[in-house]
Amino acid sequence: MEPVNSGVAAEPAESPDAAAAEEAPGAPTLGQLMLAVEELWPESLAEEWDEVGLVAGHPSAEITRVMFAVDPTLDVIEEAIEWGAELLITHHPLLLKGVTSVAANTPKGKAVHRLIESGTALLTVHTNGDSAVGGVSDVLADALGLDNVSPLTRAANGLPEEGIGRVGDLAEAMTLGDFAARVFGILPSVAGGVRVSGDKDGLVRRVAVCGGAGDSLFDEVRASGADLYVTADLRHHSASEAREAAVNGRPYLVDVSHFASEWLWLPAAADALGNVLADQGHVVDIRVSATNSDPWDFILTPGGD
Numbered sequence: 332m333e334p335v336n337s338g339v340a341a342e343p344a345e346s347p348d349a350a351a352a353e354e355a356p357g358a359p360t361l362g363q364l365m366l367a368v369e370e371l372w373p374e375s376l377a378e379e380w381d382e383v384g385l386v387a388g389h390p391s392a393e394i395t396r397v398m399f400a401v402d403p404t405l406d407v408i409e410e411a412i413e414w415g416a417e418l419l420i421t422h423h424p425l426l427l428k429g430v431t432s433v434a435a436n437t438p439k440g441k442a443v444h445r446l447i448e449s450g451t452a453l454l455t456v457h458t459n460g461d462s463a464v465g466g467v468s469d470v471l472a473d474a475l476g477l478d479n480v481s482p483l484t485r486a487a488n489g490l491p492e493e494g495i496g497r498v499g500d501l502a503e504a505m506t507l508g509d510f511a512a513r514v515f516g517i518l519p520s521v522a523g524g525v526r527v528s529g530d531k532d533g534l535v536r537r538v539a540v541c542g543g544a545g546d547s548l549f550d551e552v553r554a555s556g557a558d559l560y561v562t563a564d565l566r567h568h569s570a571s572e573a574r575e576a577a578v579n580g581r582p583y584l585v586d587v588s589h590f591a592s593e594w595l596w597l598p599a600a601a602d603a604l605g606n607v608l609a610d611q612g613h614v615v616d617i618r619v620s621a622t623n624s625d626p627w628d629f630i631l632t633p634g635g636d
Contacts, residue, residue: 357614361418361452362390364397364615367607368420368454371600372466375488376459378495382424383459387443388452394418397604399597400620401590403453405438407622408445414618418452420600422460422467422593425453460596461495462486465603467542467596468497474517474595475510475561476501477538483551496541496548496562498555504536507559507583514561518591522627526565528574529583535559539582542592549573557582563589590625 359367365385377383386403398416400407403425411419425442433440446453461467462482472480478501482494505513508531515525535558541548545562546569552560558581560573565586573584597619605617 357612358393358395359608359611359613359615360390361385361388361392361394363611363613364394364418364608365390365454367604367611367613368456370607371603372456372459372463373489374459376462376486376493378458381458382427383455383457386425386453386455387446388418388454392417392450392452394452395615397601397615397617398620399601399617400622400624401593401597402624403442403455404622404624405442405445407620407624408442408451410620410622412445412449412451416451416618418454419446420454420456420604422455422457422596424455424457456600458495460600461542462489462493464490464492465599466493467593468495468540470596470599471540471542471561471592472497472499472538475513475538475540477540478502483539483541483548483555496539496545496551498537498539498552498557501536501538504534507531507533507535510535510538510559511585514585514587517595518587519594519623521588521591521623521625522630523588523625524630526586527584528570528586529559530580533558533580533583535583542596543589546570549576552582559583559585561585561587561592563587563592588625588627590623 374383394417396416397418398411399420401422403421433443435441435444477499480497480499483496483498485494507529511525511527537557539552539555539557539560541562544564546565560582570584601617601619608615
């Protein structure tokens with residue numbers, strides 16, 4: 332996966348000093364940048380159990396470089412620091428569950444120390460990024476060629492088009508095998524690949540998607556009339572029960588990597604934030620992390636089709 336640069340470059344200047352003088356006024360503070368993030372992915376869209384927003388950083392700090400990533404792992408944090416990012420925006424929270432210590436002898440404590448000591452802020456856009464227009468599942472639905480898209484479940488505090496998951500229609504019916512190949516082709520390469528449940532030659536047209544773990548949405552998927560459900564982290568029992576409850580074998584299931592399903596959003600999010608900041612007159616360089624934070628390194632399979 333190649334880094335994605337979506338910042339707005341300054342006009343060429345006659346000298347480095349002149350360039351610095353021109354760029355400095357355009358660099359936003361962290362507080363100003365957070366307002367742009369709130370415009371795109373309002374915190375009010377986050378699920379009640381979620382923890383989103385600023386994790387580390389001073390609102391008055393100047394931001395010239397921003398990195399987007401799925402996970403705030405130590406490798407990702409080191410990548411951001413090495414590049415010189417003053418802000419790391421991740422989809423997954425670093426501190427979703429309560430802690431009583433951030434001592435550096437634990438991975439999360441070390442992450443907090445590295446962020447603060449390097450002057451790198453951390454901001455989380457999680458279920459608010461899932462639910463918002465142009466969010467994780469919207470990007471996934473668009474990449475898969477779905478039209479007439481609507482949420483699987485509407486947001487409690489959002490617009491009718493906001494909510495968790497999406498369902499839409501293909502322009503033309505495809506076989507499950509061909510559609511699964513399309514899914515495989517658009518996702519970044521990870522060890523787990525794509526797992527499929529259903530008749531390889533069965534036709535699908537109406538498709539439900541949920542970036543990340545979506546096994547809590549099976550009732551909504553069935554109610555939507557979807558022929559197929561694409562999501563991540565399907566466990567044995569939830570997948571087995573879904574197959575038992577299927578009508579004429581549907582909905583078929585396509586299980587993908589959690590990381591891969593959400594990584595697709597990062598370039599789109601970087602572009603969206605860059606556009607908002609540019610409209611506000613700010614100069615920021617935005618990049619997508621090149622670190623693969625999928626936890627699996629390789630997989631053994633029996634082979635065959």
